[in-house]
Amino acid sequence: MGVSSEDLGGSLAGASISQVYPAVTAGQVVVDLSAPGLNTDLIGRRVRASLQIGQRSALMVPARFIVSRFGVDYARVLASDGSASDTPVQLAPAQVAGEFEVLSGLQPGDTLVRPGP
Numbered sequence: 463m464g465v466s467s468e469d470l471g472g473s474l475a476g477a478s479i480s481q482v483y484p485a486v487t488a489g490q491v492v493v494d495l496s497a498p499g500l501n502t503d504l505i506g507r508r509v510r511a512s513l514q515i516g517q518r519s520a521l522m523v524p525a526r527f528i529v530s531r532f533g534v535d536y537a538r539v540l541a542s543d544g545s546a547s548d549t550p551v552q553l554a555p556a557q558v559a560g561e562f563e564v565l566s567g568l569q570p571g572d573t574l575v576r577p578g579p
Contacts, residue, residue, distance in 0.1 A: 521564040522556055529577045537564075540573040548577075 481494035492508075528551070529536050536548040551567030568574075 520556075521568060521570060522558070522561050523551075523553075523564050523568070523574065525560050525562060527574045527576055528553065528562060536577075537568055537572075538575040538577050539568070540575050546575045 477495055477497035479493050480496050483492040485492070523537060527537055529538075529548075535551050535553050537551050538546045539549045540546050549567050552565040553562040554565055556563045
């Protein structure tokens, strides 16, 4: 498992988790970590680290293609006959600024039209 930490200056290849503590506080969990070549000055210190525990495909859409009306998000989808219709979509924030992850409402290959003024 890859571990990276800004506090440690990058990636810790070959790191392993030896203990996971069950409490979750503000979305964070405390673990004991072993890593070859780790500076002994860091033993017992807390550092912020990120673990990649999985990977999945996601459908991403630029925010400029989304419009919200009365609390519902819509994307304008181009049909094969050239007409466009507003389709309700369920979105999640993306890690990239200016984009959304589409959870439902669109399919890969849908052609989007930028909504007008």
